[in-house]
Amino acid sequence: MLLQKRAAIALGLRMCSTHVTxxxxxxxxxxxxxxxxxxxxxxxxxxxxxxxxAGVSAExxxxxxxxxxxxxxxxMSQDLATPEAFSRTPSRVWExxxxxxxxxxxxxxxxxxxxxxxxxxxxxxxxxxxxxxxQCIDDLHRQAGSKHVLKIHGSLLETRCMTCxxxxxxxxxxxxxxxxxxxxxxxxVPDAVIPVDKLxxxxxxDCHGLLRPNVVFFxxxxxxxxxxxxxxxxxxxxxCLVVGMSSIVYPAAMFGPRIASRGVPVAEFNTNVTPKTxxxxxxxxxxxxxxxxxxxxxxxxxxx
Numbered sequence: 275m276l277l278q279k280r281a282a283i284a285l286g287l288r289m290c291s292t293h294v295t296x297x298x299x300x301x302x303x304x305x306x307x308x309x310x311x312x313x314x315x316x317x318x319x320x321x322x323x324x325x326x327x328a329g330v331s332a333e334x335x336x337x338x339x340x341x342x343x344x345x346x347x348x349x350m351s352q353d354l355a356t357p358e359a360f361s362r363t364p365s366r367v368w369e370x371x372x373x374x375x376x377x378x379x380x381x382x383x384x385x386x387x388x389x390x391x392x393x394x395x396x397x398x399x400x401x402x403x404x405x406x407x408x409q410c411i412d413d414l415h416r417q418a419g420s421k422h423v424l425k426i427h428g429s430l431l432e433t434r435c436m437t438c439x440x441x442x443x444x445x446x447x448x449x450x451x452x453x454x455x456x457x458x459x460x461x462x463v464p465d466a467v468i469p470v471d472k473l474x475x476x477x478x479x480d481c482h483g484l485l486r487p488n489v490v491f492f493x494x495x496x497x498x499x500x501x502x503x504x505x506x507x508x509x510x511x512x513x514c515l516v517v518g519m520s521s522i523v524y525p526a527a528m529f530g531p532r533i534a535s536r537g538v539p540v541a542e543f544n545t546n547v548t549p550k551t552x553x554x555x556x557x558x559x560x561x562x563x564x565x566x567x568x569x570x571x572x573x574x575x576x577x578x
Contacts, residue, residue, distance in 0.1 A: 282400060282555055284388070286495050286496035286497075286501045286525055287494070287495055287496070287525070288427065288490050288491070288492050288493065288494055288495075288496060288499065288523065288524070288525075289331070289492065289493075289523070289524040289525075290352050290463070290479065290522065290523050290524075291444070292491055292512070302406060305542065305551060305552070305554045305555055305556050305557035306555060306556045306557075307556065307557060307558060307559070308483070308556075308568070309558065309565075309568060309569065311556075312506060312539075312541055312556050312558075312569060312572055313569070315513060315539050315575075316513060316569065316570070316573060317573035317574075317575045317576070319402070319512050319513035320401075320402050320403070320512055320517070321403050321405075321435065321512050321513075322393075322397070322402070322403065322404045322405070322509045322511060322512075322513045322514070323400070323404075323405050323407060323507050323508065323511035323513070323514045323515070323533065324390055324404060324406050324514075324515045324517060325407045325409075325514065325515065325516045325517065325519060325526065325529050325530060326390075326406060326407070326408045326409065326410060326415070326517045326518055326519065326524075327408075327409045327410065327513075327516075327517070327518045327519030327520060327521075327523075328409065328410060328518060328519075328520070329498050329517065329518020329519065329520075329544060329545065329562060330384060330386045330387060330408075330410065330414075330517055330518040330562060331381075331384070331387075331410050331412050331414055331518075331535060332387065332518065333384035333386055333518075333561060333562065333563045334381045334382060334383060334387070334412075334414055335377075335381050336377060336381055336410075336412055336414075337492065338520075343363065345459075345461070346370050346373065347382070347459060347460065347461055347463055348461055349366075349370075349375055351370070352492050354367055354370045354517055355367075355370075355491050355492050356491050356492050356493055357377075357491050357493060358489070358493075359427040360486060361489075363465075364473055364484065364486075365465065365467055365468040365469075365470070366413040366465050367436055367471045368453060368468070368473050368474065369456050369457040369465065369466055369468075370457065371430065371454065371487045371489075372449060372453045372456060372458075373450065373457030373459060373568070374430055375430050375431065375447070375449065375487075376447060376448075376457065378413070378414075378430055378431070379431075379445065379447050381412070381414065382414075382417070383414045383415075383418035384414070384562075384563055385563035385566075386517065386518070386562040386563045386566045386567070387414050387415055387417070387418035387420070388418050388419070389566050389567040389570050390406060390415070390420055390517075390566070390570065390573075391418040391419035391420040391445060392413070392419070392570070393417065393570040394406075394420055394421065394422065395421075396572065396576075398456035400576065403423045403508050404420075404422065404512075405423075405424065406420050406423045406424065407424045407426060407504055407507060407526075407529065408423060408424070408426065408427075408576070409426060409427050409523060409526050410425070410427075411425065411427050411428055411429055411430045411463070411489050412429075412430055413429065413430075413431050413432075414445070418458060420521050424503055424504055424507070425500070425502055426490070426496055426497075426500055426501070426504060426522075426526060427489055427490045427496075428487070428488045428489035428490050428497075429488055429489065430441075430487060430489060431443060431444060431445050432444060432487075433449075433474060433485040433486065433487060433488055434485065434487075434488040435476040435478065435481060435483045435484070435485055436483050436484045437476060437481055437482075437483025437484070438476060438478055438481045438483055440476060440478050440481070440542075441488050442477070444474075444485075444503060449474050450472070450473065450474045450475070451465075451470040451472075452466075452468045452469075452473065453468070453473075456468070462475040468482060472568070473485070474488070496525070502528070508529060508532055508533050509536075511533060511538060512538060513538065513539055513540075513541075514530060514533045514534075514538060514539070514540040514541070515529040515540075515541050515542075515543060515551075515566075515569070516529075516540060516542045516543070516544075516554065517542075517543045517562050517566060518543065518544060518562050519542075519544070519548065520548060521548040521549050521550040521551075522548075522549060527549070527550060528543070530542070530550055530553065531550055531553040531554075534553050534554060534555070539555040539556070540553070540554040540556070541554065541555065541557070542554045542557045542558070543554065543557035543558050543560075543562045543565050543566055543569070544557070544558075544559065544562070545559065545560065545561060547559070
């Protein structure tokens with residue numbers, strides 16, 4: 275498993291681990307929960323990387339697809355989000371993603387999203403930078419006003435043509451007439467079994483290829499251009515925040531620990547400890563909509 279995880283980091287392969295650390299951390303490795311101390315570190319940071327996961331969007335009402343939401347109908351979500359599943363049953367996979375798209379299209383940024391966006395805009399005026407590296411596939415960071423966002427798992431609101439490769443922002447609701455009112459998640463809901471030619475199709479002239487959600491399925495390689503940008507941010511940041519991440523999806527689960535290995539302070543904001551908590555300098559437990567605005571608020575040393 276260790277070699278597998280190392281390979282995932284090197285290749286940018288999206289993997290999901292079901293292993294979750296339970297029980298208390300060893301006292302000698304317990305991170306600091308002193309917000310005042312963190313605020314001093316924050317006030318001096320010039321290049322801040324904020325790595326976000328599903329917990330940020332959960333506070334906007336977007337299900338995390340873990341725990342009670344881990345199943346859609348009778349299937350595990352990570353079993354549907356694969357290239358093999360899309361190849362075998364594109365109608366079923368499109369129903370699943372149509373359900374998720376419709377959820378996202380009706381959500382607004384959370385307090386945490388807004389705090390991150392406000393911090394980025396404020397610090398930019400001071401010659402400081404904030405980058406958001408997110409696992410989230412919704413558009414809520416952008417809606418909140420964040421400008422520097424690296425979406426490592428793609429976007430629900432984009433499509434990619436399986437034939438010509440064209441990537442397009444697509445916020446149509448429904449995305450196609452055949453999917454209207456489809457995608458209900460109940461365990462007894464039957465598949466719609468939509469013919470492939472009625473599923474979302476490419477608008478490019480002379481193409482009309484089958485579209486897929488422009489997201490990174492499990493087992494696929496992350497976009498190399500995005501990964502290159504992420505690597506650069508991990509090497510140059512002088513403070514990192516890991517917010518709302520389960521830290522079980524690779525390679526993103528290792529971003530925080532890799533930054534910490536350079537001696538850079540890393541602060542985790544989560545409702546619970548995670549498998550990577552022990553690697554970090556700080557851990558602030560609770561809803562990130564409560565802890566994060568306090569952490570990112572203007573420091574008394576800031577010049578306006």
